[in-house]
Amino acid sequence: MNPVLELRGVTRTHGTGETAVHALRDVSLAVAPGELVAVMGPSGSGKSTLLNLAGGLDRPTAGEVCVEGASLGGLSKRQLARLRRRSVGYVFQALNLLPSLTAMENIALPLELDGSGPRASRRAAAEALDEVGLDGLGGRFPDELSGGQQQRVAIARALVGERRLVLADEPTGALDSQTGEAVLRLLRTRVDAGAAGVLVTHEARHAAWADRVLFLRDGVLVDTAGPLARPEDLLESAQ
């Protein structure tokens, strides 16, 4: 199956010469439909950089990023903006909710920008709010919601519509363990329905919802944990 997201030899360097920071070095990665990939690594290891590149919010110094077969480097600004609105759901580390819009409006906005009618957009937004357990709070403004509730609005906004690629940067940061798990279940469900997902987290418990877990160190992918080959290993080690 063709990957939804593909990074080929991607390097991102900030600055030049002595002071250059290599945020990402020669990273290659493909994420297929129905696949959730988690990225773990210490602070400063390049996790957000990887996600920003995948979402077309940043451009690589070298290498290529493709979303649904289209090389992002070859797209015009307008095409890129359209792809980001239509195909990519992004949960930012800083939630980036618009303070002057209600929770419902924040979620409906990308759909409306993309040409859905206000009614259909609101209906989809209401469903997404319901999914993240915030039904009834759609009329509140971000500053009238708790940190955890704002986080769930941000997640609903990323999941609403027909997003093919969901990118989430520490989406469980401000959530208690129950709500955090509920968010991971949502993400997992969406991916199981055919989307591709990349989840950045420093919590192994959350990364474990992914099909593959990548470890980043100083901008380099160091190793990968895939599915367990033999279930009996699990039983032996649990005794």
Next chain:
Amino acid sequence: MSIRHGLLALLERGPMYGYQLRAAFEESTGGAWPLNIGQVYTTLNRLDRDGLVRALAESEAGQRPYEITDGGRAELTLWFATPIDRADRPRDELAIKLALALTTPGVDVRAVVQTQRTASMRMLQEYTRLKGGEQRPADLPWRLVLDAMVFRAEAEIRWLDHCEASLVRHTPIPSQARPATADEPASHDDSRDESGVRR
């Protein structure tokens, strides 16, 4: 895992024979800790010897049920009332392995850490997969058991991350290095004491 206390807890429900105990034990831990029947009988014999259970008359089918004694009940109450002390575990093989890896020439400790982390991560993924799917109320005991394993594996991974961060400035001991002797020091590195352990 205390099979002893597990069996006592099951017998508190009523008398049972070996195969029933094994099935009940596995059911109540969601199959996460399979027991072999030999372990069950060995444990029952010891419990009997210690006066914590008593063997009843054999059934016609030749099965011998056991029942819990008052002594067994007291022991069980104490067990439930006492927090588990992780230090009670005879040894933590992984910690010992890493400690040995640090001081054994030619061992790439970072690789040991990474290998372990990948394995622990896989295990965590597997627990999570078992946990996924629908959440029925009847599964709660089993989910809590799984959650315990999830949090434990997570703690191990966090500890491994910590180990790795601590290793950043560690220079591996080359494989040809030999223990230092008085006339031939193996290393001029004064951050290592006589036993070869990093300070």
